[in-house]
Each structure stands twice: as structure tokens, then as C-alpha cells.
Amino acid sequence: MSLPEISPQEVEAKDSAYILGTYARTSFHPRRGKGAQLIDAGGKVYWDLLAGIAVNALGYAHPRLVRAMKEEASKLYHVSNLYYQPAQVLLAEKLITASGMAKVFFCNSGTEAIEASLKFARLATPGRHGVVSFTGSFHGRTFGALSMTGNEGYRAPFEPLVPGTFFIPPNDIAALDAAVNETTSAIVMEPIQGEGGIVPFSDDFLKAARAAADRAGAALILDEIQSGLGRTGSLFVFKQKGIVPDMVTLAKPLGGGLPLGAVLVTERIAALLKPGLHGTTFGGNPVACRLGLELLSELEEKDYPAKVAALGAWFERRLKRLKKVAPGIVDIRGTGLIWGIELDREAAPIAKALLAKGFVVGTARKNVLRLLPPYVVPKKALTAFVDALEVTLKEEVK
Numbered sequence: 534m535s536l537p538e539i540s541p542q543e544v545e546a547k548d549s550a551y552i553l554g555t556y557a558r559t560s561f562h563p564r565r566g567k568g569a570q571l572i573d574a575g576g577k578v579y580w581d582l583l584a585g586i587a588v589n590a591l592g593y594a595h596p597r598l599v600r601a602m603k604e605e606a607s608k609l610y611h612v613s614n615l616y617y618q619p620a621q622v623l624l625a626e627k628l629i630t631a632s633g634m635a636k637v638f639f640c641n642s643g644t645e646a647i648e649a650s651l652k653f654a655r656l657a658t659p660g661r662h663g664v665v666s667f668t669g670s671f672h673g674r675t676f677g678a679l680s681m682t683g684n685e686g687y688r689a690p691f692e693p694l695v696p697g698t699f700f701i702p703p704n705d706i707a708a709l710d711a712a713v714n715e716t717t718s719a720i721v722m723e724p725i726q727g728e729g730g731i732v733p734f735s736d737d738f739l740k741a742a743r744a745a746a747d748r749a750g751a752a753l754i755l756d757e758i759q760s761g762l763g764r765t766g767s768l769f770v771f772k773q774k775g776i777v778p779d780m781v782t783l784a785k786p787l788g789g790g791l792p793l794g795a796v797l798v799t800e801r802i803a804a805l806l807k808p809g810l811h812g813t814t815f816g817g818n819p820v821a822c823r824l825g826l827e828l829l830s831e832l833e834e835k836d837y838p839a840k841v842a843a844l845g846a847w848f849e850r851r852l853k854r855l856k857k858v859a860p861g862i863v864d865i866r867g868t869g870l871i872w873g874i875e876l877d878r879e880a881a882p883i884a885k886a887l888l889a890k891g892f893v894v895g896t897a898r899k900n901v902l903r904l905l906p907p908y909v910v911p912k913k914a915l916t917a918f919v920d921a922l923e924v925t926l927k928e929e930v931k
């Protein structure tokens with residue numbers, strides 16, 4: 534038994550008839566994937582340089598993940614968190630061993646990981662509710678996470694939100710020192726802002742954030758949901774930066790394509806959690822955890838973070854060369870396999886033109902092309918992308 538045959542036109546008609554219009558969807562109909570490629574309903578093949586917005590780290594139809602998914606699903610596809618299950622504890626052990634943090638809480642998504650971390654920060658700082666966050670940041674769409682999200686357009690229609698958030702510009706140490714004080718419960722930051730246009734924080738700023746949190750007795754929450762688990766060339770961005778946060782949030786690639794989020798915490802935070810203070814029905818689902826375990830094992834065994842770092846260093850040189858010859862590129866930012874190409878024009882029409890040429894890319898802000906390819910992307914796909922972008926930028930794109 535499989536899904537009934539349904540044409541792209543029918544899919545779009547039913548989507549507009551039945552699904553709330555919360556997404557500005559592109560008329561693109563991927564139906565299958567293999568490695569770093571997507572195949573649409575008409576059989577056209579694309580290089581996927583977005584990976585489901587940083588989810589599909591091992592690309593599509595990865596044999597190890599497919600096998601594990603079938604095996605685990607045929608045993609137990611859900612177990613209540615009232616009981617024990619092996620996949621969850623084995624993934625937890627792997628995450629804790631690799632990160633050096635003390636304990637993990639599992640949930641289903643990035644926004645839930647942020648919610649949990651904010652609650653844990655409150656437990657660690659009784660009586661305080663201030664949060665220092667950053668302009669251009671993105672932490673999710675639920676009320677707590679939205680309250681810390683530095684995008685006025687996302688927040689304004691839903692105010693009043695959770696009170697007490699102060700937004701400061703990224704990499705402004707004076708603003709940080711002025712904002713963090715004895716009312717601050719947490720500093721929340723992405724080490725590299727994703728939605729904000731691929732904006733990295735400097736090592737000095739991360740160290741200053743750690744110091745400011747320590748001085749004020751606040752928790753430092755690093756949101757590695759988009760940048761973590763190998764994308765920057767390290768399983769954990771904080772390990773590259775020489776700081777230890779109080780909490781790290783993870784999601785996107787963690788469940789190998791299935792919904793899974795996590796908060797890793799230090800011993801001090803772990804000691805504050807007691808039964809009943811937080812929980813979820815689905816978080817830590819056995820199939821998702823099994824995929825997470827296989828994903829992390831594959832990344833480790835095949836040394837993917839080192840491969841991503843090397844590929845990223847090569848790609849940076851290619852992009853910088855492109856900037857010299859192609860019109861309209863204002864800035865190139867990123868590392869590993871997280872890149873922003875800032876343009877002097879709107880990015881959406883360029884992304885659309887690239888899609889027609891067989892490349893799936895994302896956008897961020899109005900004028901940034903966002904690339905988050907799977908770690909299995911071959912060099913030839915990136916080379917072909919650079920050539921296609923050069924042609925596209927030279928064309929008259931409306």
C-alpha cells in the first residue's frame with residue numbers, strides 16, 4: 534500500500550484549500566532523494582544545498598539511517614517517557630561523552646529546546662527573569678523562544694510576549710556588559726546567527742559573554758540548533774570557541790531527519806531538575822533517538838567534522854574568488870558548511886533562478902543566500918553551484 538498518485542497541481546490545490554498559509558512555499562515538488570540530490574515529481578534532479586534547513590546532514594536515503602528506521606519502527610515506534618528505552622539512553626551517553634556536558638533533556642524541536650533551556654535558567658536564577666538576546670537572532674516560534682528572537686516582524690503581531698528580554702547588537706562587548714546584570718537570568722545566543730543572515734560571533738565576544746554571565750550569576754545558553762553537530766567542522770561549536778556554556782540547545786540534524794531536540798546542561802543545572810518540573814509526551818522518541826545514535830556514530834566513524842572543515846575551507850576560497858568576478862556580491866560569511874552570500878539585491882529571485890538551474894538554496898533576511906548543504910555534498914556540486922551563481926548574477930534577474 535502506498536500514497537495515491539497525486540500531481541503537483543493537485544498537491545498545490547489541496548495545500549491552499551486545507552493548510553494554513555503560514556509558509557511562502559516555492560512551487561517545487563521534491564518526491565525522492567539520494568545522497569545530496571533531490572528528484573522532483575517530473576524526474577528532474579537537483580543538488581540540495583539547503584538540506585531541509587540544516588536537517589539532512591547525511592543527505593537522503595542514507596542506507597544506515599533507512600535500515601535503523603525500519604528496524605526500530607518495527608519494534609516500538611513510541612514509548613512513554615514514564616518508562617525506559619535503550620535508544621534514548623545510548624544517544625544520551627554519546628552526546629554527553631562527546632560534549633563533556635553533564636546531562637541531557639530530549640524534546641522534539643528547536644523551539645522546545647529553547648523553551649526548556651529558559652525554564653532551566655529560571656530554576657538556576659530564582660527571582661530573575663531578564664534575558665539578554667541579540668538583534669537578528671532566531672530561536673523559534675513558541676512564546677518563550679519568540680520573545681528572545683530578534684526579529685521585530687515575527688514578534689510584533691503576538692505581543693505582549695514573555696517580558697524581560699533585552700536585545701543588543703551582535704559582537705558589541707560594551708552593550709553586553711551594560712545589559713547583563715543581577716536581574717539577568719540568561720544570555721541566549723547562536724554562535725553563528727542562521728536566520729539572521731549567517732552572522733558569526735567573534736571568539737572574543739563569546740568569551741566576553743561567558744565572563745558576563747559568570748559575573749552576573751546568569752546562565753549562558755548557546756543555541757547550536759542550526760550550527761551544531763558537525764556543520765562548522767566540530768560536533769559542538771562551543772568546543773571550537775574555548776568556552777563552556779551552561780546549556781547547549783540542539784535539534785535540526787539530531788534525529789537524522791525525524792523530529793528530535795535536546796538541551797545539554799552542566800552539573801549545576803542538572804542538579805536542579807526534579808520529576809514534574811518539565812516533560813513531554815513525544816520527546817526522545819525511540820525511532821528518532823536510534824537515528825540520532827546512528828547519525829552521531831556515522832559522523833564519528835567517517836570523521837565528517839574534519840571533512841566538513843576541509844571542504845568549507847576550499848569552498849570559502851571558491852566563494853571569495855567568485856566575489857571578485859561576479860556582480861552583486863557584498864559579503865561572504867560562514868565556515869564549514871554554513872554560508873551566507875550577501876547580495877546587493879533581493880535574494881529570493883536569485884534563489885528561484887538557481888532552482889530552475891538545478892540548485893536548492895535558501896535565503897536569510899532579504900538579501901542573503903543561505904547555504905546549509907548536507908555533509909555528503911560532493912565538491913563537484915559546490916563547483917557547479919558557484920558557476921551557476923556567477924551566470925545567474927550576470928543575468929538580468931527580476
Ligand SMILES: Cc1ncc(COP(=O)(O)O)c(C=O)c1O
Pocket residue numbers: 586642643644645647671672673674723727728756757758759760784785
Ligand atoms: C538557531 C535556531 N534556533 C531555533 C530554531 C527553531 O527550531 P524549530 O524550527 O525546530 O522549532 C531554529 C530553526 O530554524 C534555529 O535555526
